[in-house]
Amino acid sequence: MVPALLTGLALGSVYGLIALGFHITSSVCGAVNFAQGSSAMLGAVILWMLAQAGWPVPVAAIAAIALCGLYGLLVERVAIRPFLARRSDAWLMATVALGLVCDNGMMLVFGAEPRSLPSALAQSSVRLGQTDLGVYPLHLLIPIAMLLLAGGIDLFRRRTLHGIAMLAVAQNRDAARIMGIAVPRVIAAAFALSSALAGVAGMLIAPLAHVETSMGVVLGLKAFAVAILGGLGNAWGIVAAAILFGLVEALVTLGLGSGYTQIVTFLLVIVTLALRPDGLLGRAQVRKV
Amino acid sequence: MAILSSRRAILTGITGSILAGLTGCTRQDGMIRIGLITALSAQSAKSGEAISRGLSIAIDDINASGGLLGRKLELIRRDDESNPGKGVIAARELLYKEGVAILFGGLDTPVARAIVPIATAARTPFVVPWAAGTVITHNGTDPNFVFRVSAVDEQVDKAMVAFAQAHYRTRRPGLIMLNNPWGQSNEKGLKAALATAKLPAAGSERFEHADVDVTPQLGRLRADGADCLLMVATVGPSAQVVKSLDQMGWDVPIVSHWGPAGGRFGELAGPHANRVKFVQTYSFLGPDNPVKAHVLAALKAKYPDIKEPQDVTPAVGVANAYDAMHLAAIAIRTAGSTDGDAVRRGFARIDRYDGLIKSYRAPFAHGQDALGEADYIWAEFDKGRIVPLPAGAA
Numbered sequence: 001m002v003p004a005l006l007t008g009l010a011l012g013s014v015y016g017l018i019a020l021g022f023h024i025t026s027s028v029c030g031a032v033n034f035a036q037g038s039s040a041m042l043g044a045v046i047l048w049m050l051a052q053a054g055w056p057v058p059v060a061a062i063a064a065i066a067l068c069g070l071y072g073l074l075v076e077r078v079a080i081r082p083f084l085a086r087r088s089d090a091w092l093m094a095t096v097a098l099g100l101v102c103d104n105g106m107m108l109v110f111g112a113e114p115r116s117l118p119s120a121l122a123q124s125s126v127r128l129g130q131t132d133l134g135v136y137p138l139h140l141l142i143p144i145a146m147l148l149l150a151g152g153i154d155l156f157r158r159r160t161l162h163g164i165a166m167l168a169v170a171q172n173r174d175a176a177r178i179m180g181i182a183v184p185r186v187i188a189a190a191f192a193l194s195s196a197l198a199g200v201a202g203m204l205i206a207p208l209a210h211v212e213t214s215m216g217v218v219l220g221l222k223a224f225a226v227a228i229l230g231g232l233g234n235a236w237g238i239v240a241a242a243i244l245f246g247l248v249e250a251l252v253t254l255g256l257g258s259g260y261t262q263i264v265t266f267l268l269v270i271v272t273l274a275l276r277p278d279g280l281l282g283r284a285q286v287r288k289v
Numbered sequence: 290m291a292i293l294s295s296r297r298a299i300l301t302g303i304t305g306s307i308l309a310g311l312t313g314c315t316r317q318d319g320m321i322r323i324g325l326i327t328a329l330s331a332q333s334a335k336s337g338e339a340i341s342r343g344l345s346i347a348i349d350d351i352n353a354s355g356g357l358l359g360r361k362l363e364l365i366r367r368d369d370e371s372n373p374g375k376g377v378i379a380a381r382e383l384l385y386k387e388g389v390a391i392l393f394g395g396l397d398t399p400v401a402r403a404i405v406p407i408a409t410a411a412r413t414p415f416v417v418p419w420a421a422g423t424v425i426t427h428n429g430t431d432p433n434f435v436f437r438v439s440a441v442d443e444q445v446d447k448a449m450v451a452f453a454q455a456h457y458r459t460r461r462p463g464l465i466m467l468n469n470p471w472g473q474s475n476e477k478g479l480k481a482a483l484a485t486a487k488l489p490a491a492g493s494e495r496f497e498h499a500d501v502d503v504t505p506q507l508g509r510l511r512a513d514g515a516d517c518l519l520m521v522a523t524v525g526p527s528a529q530v531v532k533s534l535d536q537m538g539w540d541v542p543i544v545s546h547w548g549p550a551g552g553r554f555g556e557l558a559g560p561h562a563n564r565v566k567f568v569q570t571y572s573f574l575g576p577d578n579p580v581k582a583h584v585l586a587a588l589k590a591k592y593p594d595i596k597e598p599q600d601v602t603p604a605v606g607v608a609n610a611y612d613a614m615h616l617a618a619i620a621i622r623t624a625g626s627t628d629g630d631a632v633r634r635g636f637a638r639i640d641r642y643d644g645l646i647k648s649y650r651a652p653f654a655h656g657q658d659a660l661g662e663a664d665y666i667w668a669e670f671d672k673g674r675i676v677p678l679p680a681g682a683a
Contacts, residue, residue: 003536007502112334114525116556123559125536134538208532209501210525210557218499254505258496259468 012246035099037220043199231279339606
């Protein structure tokens with residue numbers, strides 16, 4: 001059971017990294033990129049392509065994260081800003097559509113076949129104590145990466161000028177503008193950060209699975225469930241929900257088989273939201289009328 | 290039911306005739322058109338290309354020797370993207386607009402199953418060079434217009450059990466199946482084969498296409514005493530099984546359907562890909578014969594990416610399609626026309642054909658499948674290449 005739980009923790013943390021992106025953009029402008037999964041796919045695919053081109057993996061990883069950030073800027077410019085400016089909710093569909101364009105466009109470049117992204121952290125498993133149970137070092141690294149990044153984002157938002165500007169835009173966009181904060185730039189930066197986080201998630205999961213242009217669809221869907229479960233407005237709620245989601249997935253698969261994993265996990269999401277509509281640690285929004 | 294079927298056939302025929310009328314009727318330019326519906330894009334594109342190449346080389350052979358009934362052959366391909374709906378649209382177009390004499394297709398069992406009633410209604414032979422679903426040829430139609438030169442799930446399941454017994458002396462095999470119609474159909478077939486062999490299964494586990502971790506299912510099989518795994522899954526999921534076994538440190542033999550052969554399994558599964566032994570109908574790395582030498586030379590001349598026998602991959606797509614096209618040509622010659630009913634009877638009257646895979650003797654005289662359990666070979670991945678196992682080795 002222990003290796004399965006550790007694997008579940010790792011998968012949950014991948015969903016959590018993508019879900020943190022939903023939190024960042026939602027808290028700044030009330031909109032999210034519904035195709036966050038495409039950003040995760042981009043991270044893995046770009047890393048694979050650059051590594052194949054002979055780039056050292058650390059350099060390729062940094063470049064892939066930067067390109068994911070650029071993609072986030074594109075999402076904001078094409079699929080978010082025009083609709084927010086008209087107070088339209090059509091960004092919902094626009095982000096999904098842009099994600100489909102991205103997935104299919106990358107298929108033309110990358111090809112349809114899944115490819116392997118080997119990593120020294122997922123080559124040979126480490127034994128747990130004196131048992132014959134094993135996990136890959138990457139399984140242990142992913143939750144640590146999620147916690148560090150979540151903590152880093154928290155510090156960034158509370159301790160840096162740019163982060164405080166984000167909080168200001170989140171609390172009152174008009175007041176922030178009056179105080180001289182470049183609101184459109186802050187929103188764009190939030191989408192860049194969101195996509196970059198998803199890109200990191202894609203790069204971390206790729207060596208455990210494989211790289212393909214459709215890999216982001218399920219990741220994005222589960223990440224959104226995690227974001228809602230944790231409470232879109234609460235980063236640490238999302239971290240807790242990610243861990244819980246991953247562990248429940250692993251336990252259900254372990255106990256009932258993977259045919260029941262989606263059924264039981266998403267039923268639990270519905271039950272939890274029925275009991276706590278704002279998520280595990282979310283707070284109800286007060287609207288003054 | 291029979292009345293309903295015949296009404297449906299009449300309606301489909303009338304619809305087809307109207308469609309043909311609206312779209313410019315069947316072409317009459319002297320060529321015999323051969324239709325192919327397969328995946329030319331998406332994950333199975335490589336396998337679809339292999340089928341295309343096998344058919345093209347065979348058609349080149351036939352045209353070089355004067356064609357059929359004094360007419361040249363022309364291959365018309367359509368992409369089904371592994372989607373039954375797109376396969377159906379393509380089948381209607383090829384049958385009623387292009388007027389193909391024979392329809393080849395069905396890389397994926399669901400696509401082939403969707404095309405069967407359309408080809409039957411059009412009374413045009415439908416030849417399957419890949420999809421192994423038993424129901425494709427055992428489809429309940431009479432007369433049966435569907436012929437296959439490929440493996441058949443029911444027989445592959447028996448062969449998997451026999452191989453596991455002979456080479457690994459298994460006493461308690463565990464089943465690990467992809468949770469889709471193909472996996473579920475083979476699960477039934479494997480359980481029946483195990484019952485016939487009087488072997489108890491340690492357990493039967495299913496997993497999803499997107500599952501990153503298969504250790505829970507494999508852990509249950511290990512706890513239940515499985516000494517060998519019987520696997521039915523496509524390339525990516527098969528690789529996840531191998532990776533999960535590596536993670537668990539469980540060194541257990543895997544006997545597999547041919548799913549791993551369709552793509553880059555050697556790359557995806559990593560250094561232990563060769564623990565999987567899988568069924569094939571042909572390998573270009575097997576014994577030499579004149580037909581193999583001719584086909585290899587033709588492939589090298591036509592496709593610059595083929596320089597060595599191991600470059601022909603997946604070999605089963607090329608080999609099945611090559612033999613299937615030559616068998617279809619004999620059927621047309623025997624029929625003396627391209628009339629669908631006559632060609633169907635021509636298939637049943639094929640006497641002998643010395644092909645790439647084997648020497649066929651009356652392959653469709655007593656059924657719709659030209660290949661059987663005795664024709665299967667076993668293979669493994671070695672440095673990214675599919676290599677046949679020597680007889681008796683494991």
